[in-house]
Amino acid sequence: VSAAEPVRAAPRPPTRSRTPPATHAIARVFGLSLGEMLWSRRTIFMALVVGLPIVIGAIVRVLDVLGAPRTVGDVTLQGPAIFGLMIWAFFVRFVVPVLGVFYGTSLIADEVEEKTITYLFVRPIPRSAVLFGKYAAYLVCTSFVVLPSVMVVWLLVAPVGSGSLGATFPDLLRDLGLLAIGLAVYGAVFALIGTALRRPLLAGLLFVFGWEMFVLFLPGYLKRFSVAFHLQGLVPHAMPADSTLDLLQTLVREVPSLTESLIWLAAIEVGCLWLAARVVSTREYVLEQ
Amino acid sequence: MTRRTRYFLIGGALVLAAGLCTGLVAYYAGGLGPQGPDLDELSYLPREASTVAYADVRSIMASDVRERLRRMLPAGEERDRLNAELGIDIDEDIDSVVAGFVGGAPSPEAAVVLARGRFDQEQIEARILQHGGTAEDYRGRRLFVFQSQREKSGGVAFLESDLVALGDAGALRQAIDTAESSEDVTDNAELMRLVADVRGAHDAWIAGRLDTAAPGELPEVIRAPLAGVEWFTAGASVDEAVTGEVRAETRDDLSAQQLRDVIQGGLAAARLVSGQDKRLAAVLGSLQVAGSGRTVAIGFALSPELIDTLGELTPAPVRGRGPATPPDAGR
Numbered sequence: 359v360s361a362a363e364p365v366r367a368a369p370r371p372p373t374r375s376r377t378p379p380a381t382h383a384i385a386r387v388f389g390l391s392l393g394e395m396l397w398s399r400r401t402i403f404m405a406l407v408v409g410l411p412i413v414i415g416a417i418v419r420v421l422d423v424l425g426a427p428r429t430v431g432d433v434t435l436q437g438p439a440i441f442g443l444m445i446w447a448f449f450v451r452f453v454v455p456v457l458g459v460f461y462g463t464s465l466i467a468d469e470v471e472e473k474t475i476t477y478l479f480v481r482p483i484p485r486s487a488v489l490f491g492k493y494a495a496y497l498v499c500t501s502f503v504v505l506p507s508v509m510v511v512w513l514l515v516a517p518v519g520s521g522s523l524g525a526t527f528p529d530l531l532r533d534l535g536l537l538a539i540g541l542a543v544y545g546a547v548f549a550l551i552g553t554a555l556r557r558p559l560l561a562g563l564l565f566v567f568g569w570e571m572f573v574l575f576l577p578g579y580l581k582r583f584s585v586a587f588h589l590q591g592l593v594p595h596a597m598p599a600d601s602t603l604d605l606l607q608t609l610v611r612e613v614p615s616l617t618e619s620l621i622w623l624a625a626i627e628v629g630c631l632w633l634a635a636r637v638v639s640t641r642e643y644v645l646e647q
Numbered sequence: 648m649t650r651r652t653r654y655f656l657i658g659g660a661l662v663l664a665a666g667l668c669t670g671l672v673a674y675y676a677g678g679l680g681p682q683g684p685d686l687d688e689l690s691y692l693p694r695e696a697s698t699v700a701y702a703d704v705r706s707i708m709a710s711d712v713r714e715r716l717r718r719m720l721p722a723g724e725e726r727d728r729l730n731a732e733l734g735i736d737i738d739e740d741i742d743s744v745v746a747g748f749v750g751g752a753p754s755p756e757a758a759v760v761l762a763r764g765r766f767d768q769e770q771i772e773a774r775i776l777q778h779g780g781t782a783e784d785y786r787g788r789r790l791f792v793f794q795s796q797r798e799k800s801g802g803v804a805f806l807e808s809d810l811v812a813l814g815d816a817g818a819l820r821q822a823i824d825t826a827e828s829s830e831d832v833t834d835n836a837e838l839m840r841l842v843a844d845v846r847g848a849h850d851a852w853i854a855g856r857l858d859t860a861a862p863g864e865l866p867e868v869i870r871a872p873l874a875g876v877e878w879f880t881a882g883a884s885v886d887e888a889v890t891g892e893v894r895a896e897t898r899d900d901l902s903a904q905q906l907r908d909v910i911q912g913g914l915a916a917a918r919l920v921s922g923q924d925k926r927l928a929a930v931l932g933s934l935q936v937a938g939s940g941r942t943v944a945i946g947f948a949l950s951p952e953l954i955d956t957l958g959e960l961t962p963a964p965v966r967g968r969g970p971a972t973p974p975d976a977g978r
Binding site: 512 | 648649651652655656659660662663665666667669670671673674675676843844848
């Protein structure tokens with residue numbers, strides 16, 4: 359090698375990227391958050407909320423075994439009708455929105471309140487991965503509590519009277535799908551509220567028990583900006599087509615079509631999650647001293 | 648993920664999986680819940696039967712509204728005639744009845760009625776022979792035939808110790824042939840799907856194809872909306888009240904929607920016409936139209952008071968007609 363030849367710098371060893379892929383980051387946050395979510399104080403509340411329908415289902419079954427009348431007014435209720443009403447009254451109108459409020463609003467707000475959000479945000483992962491990981495944990499946590507509860511209620515109530523498990527099985531599948539969609543959409547809405555507002559729980563409760571109930575009775579298009587209206591659109595397709603459906607049709611004056619409901623719910627879900635991710639990525643969280 | 652979190656998820660998944668498996672088994676086996684009594688009588692109905700009907704006579708007779716129904720229903724000439732000719736008392740001797748119709752519109756010639764209950768075979772045989780019936784053994788079963796003036800032959804067959812078949816002699820022979828063969832109406836998957844839907848839920852029901860069962864002489868205004876209907880079921884439960892449902896399955900969603908509109912329109916018109924008649928308004932109020940997709944359903948719930956109202960609205964039936972008339976046979 360002559361001295362005139364320029365000395366070439368040895369190639370630098372490739373530096374390892376310190377930022378893990380987004381999916382890996384989401385999975386890590388998911389694993390961390392799931393345990394925290396399941397074994398928090400909210401679990402007691404959740405157990406009470408989903409345990410109540412099971413207790414009522416057991417009482418209905420025992421009364422049926424003992425031969426108690428199942429007549430309401432002039433109508434004798436059979437197992438499928440009772441199950442349909444429980445799905446509507448307990449799960450769709452109460453359990454799903456309430457769990458959405460309590461868990462969805464806490465996804466980021468809890469970390470802010472406990473001043474631990476800094477530890478997550480200084481990790482070399484996108485901030486949005488924190489939100490998506492926590493949202494996935496919320497979905498798994500609530501689904502694995504609510505859906506088994508529905509299953510137990512179905513096993514208890516569907517055979518009451520002249521009902522049968524076999525005949526109501528397709529309705530059960532539709533109910534499970536309806537509730538899973540409800541949990542996902544409400545979770546996305548309250549995740550947005552939890553990231554954007556300072557008092558998210560209060561705002562969430564006002565949304566569920568104020569706006570959603572009030573707007574359903576308003577004429578015009580405003581009701582389309584509620585989750586409950588579009589979930590109602592799925593209910594007639596999931597409920598057994600007997601007295602349950604008739605009763606619900608008297609309660610629900612305007613029912614959107616299945617396709618319209620699904621499109622709106624998907625738009626709300628994607629839109630809210632996207633907005634929540636943007637808020638988390640850009641907002642400066644000031645922790646109170 | 649901690650161990651207890653993992654256990655929790657596994658527990659939840661197991662509950663879901665167990666429920667789904669139970670539901671799947673129940674769905675394909677058609678059971679795990681009250682599915683009504685066993686219907687061994689179906690083995691006597693041919694595979695090509697278009698309509699099957701069932702009545703739990705014992706339950707209906709033991710119901711609270713029996714007397715109210717009795718006042719409403721026709722005079723019971725056939726019941727009196729059956730008692731006089733065969734010595735069979737429907738009220739006391741029969742537990743349940745299964746009827747099957749073969750071919751087109753339901754008619755006595757195409758029907759086989761299978762009555763299960765307690766029968767005094769010797770007394771019934773003596774009555775039949777006394778009224779001019781002829782006895783024969785057909786494939787090991789006792790068959791009695793009445794030859795009528797209209798070249799139609801009615802008959803009675805003792806199929807089992809507690810099962811009697813009534814109907815046209817040819818239909819009775821076909822029923823016995825069907826029982827001897829391995830092909831019966833339970834091989835008719837579509838009809839049995841409807842039967843499975845109604846059999847556990849009602850004390851009396853009927854299921855069949857409407858395009859073969861609907862009488863051709865229906866008025867056009869009724870026949871036109873029914874043109875799209877393929878299958879129908881109807882069932883009623885009799886307890887303190889009478890509740891039930893008539894359900895139709897159409898060829899497509901559009902036909903179902905049109906039929907729903909026609910029924911809703913008809914009910915609205917009836918309510919308008921009923922005016923201030925509270926009794927008629929109450930009867931109409933007990934009807935509810937439901938259904939989605941290809942299904943149209945009309946549910947009804949008749950309280951004891953409504954049954955009385957219906958009795959007042961319908962013309963008074965002619966009770967009895969004296970001694971039973973002699974049968975056609977042997978004239």
